[in-house]
Amino acid sequence: DGGITQSPKYLFRKEGQNVTLSCEQNLNHDAMYWYRQDPGQGLRLIYYSQIVNDFQKGDIAEGYSVSREKKESFPLTVTSAQKNPTAFYLCASSKGQASSGANVLTFGAGSRLTVL
Amino acid sequence: QKEVEQNSGPLSVPEGAIASLNCTYSDRGSQSFFWYRQYSGKSPELIMSIYSNGDKEDGRFTAQLNKASQYVSLLIRDSQPSDSATYLCAGTGRMDSSYKLIFGSGTRLLVRP
Numbered sequence: 001d002g003g004i005t006q007s008p009k010y011l012f013r014k015e016g017q018n019v020t021l022s023c024e025q026n027l028n029h030d031a032m033y034w035y036r037q038d039p040g041q042g043l044r045l046i047y048y049s050q051i052v053n054d055f056q057k058g059d060i061a062e063g064y065s066v067s068r069e070k071k072e073s074f075p076l077t078v079t080s081a082q083k084n085p086t087a088f089y090l091c092a093s094s095k096g097q098a099s100s101g102a103n104v105l106t107f108g109a110g111s112r113l114t115v116l
Numbered sequence: 117q118k119e120v121e122q123n124s125g126p127l128s129v130p131e132g133a134i135a136s137l138n139c140t141y142s143d144r145g146s147q148s149f150f151w152y153r154q155y156s157g158k159s160p161e162l163i164m165s166i167y168s169n170g171d172k173e174d175g176r177f178t179a180q181l182n183k184a185s186q187y188v189s190l191l192i193r194d195s196q197p198s199d200s201a202t203y204l205c206a207g208t209g210r211m212d213s214s215y216k217l218i219f220g221s222g223t224r225l226l227v228r229p
Contacts, residue, residue: 042204042219090159107159
């Protein structure tokens with residue numbers, strides 16, 4: 001079955017550590033996205049990528065980094081520069097730009113990061 | 117800052133009633149709107165999409181769009197306890213040379229048996 005796989009599902013980080021969240025899709029989608037969700041909040045865009053080897057900052061990119069070396073993969077690194085990283089992280093993909101009904105977002109199951 | 121606004125709720129309705137969820141948006145250039153359902157601790161799943169003024173029906177769900185008033189709504193008929201979840205409204209917004217979805221903070225719906 002096609003879908004998006006995020007790992008790990010739960011992750012604990014000590015202050016000062018970098019951690020990387022994995023996102024893999026087998027939907028042959030061009031665009032991939034990382035969102036952050038805090039309790040009682042909507043989704044905020046961290047980074048997005050429309051094609052391989054290209055990505056753009058979203059609204060809250062500070063303290064995060066990404067890479068897009070393969071179409072299927074879009075890992076997110078939460079660096080020690082992110083001062084409040086505890087949140088639910090969601091990876092999503094779409095066939096093209098999220099600008100029409102044909103390009104709706106498909107989400108992974110999410111990764112919950114907690115800073116100890 | 118382009119925004120999508122929702123009442124956080126909770127909206128509590130009895131089983132079998134119609135639940136009405138509302139959303140307003142600030143960007144007049146937004147073309148497409150989406151309703152996602154999110155169960156606690158889970159990822160969002162698409163319920164409805166709407167692009168033109170008027171109503172769009174899919175089973176128990178009806179999405180309504182009024183671009184002049186910058187207003188989107190979702191009606192759930194014959195509400196079931198399994199509909200209890202947070203409903204996220206999202207609209208497209210222009211960012212640099214591409215588009216992104218702007219999400220509201222969600223409305224929590226509680227359907228009482």
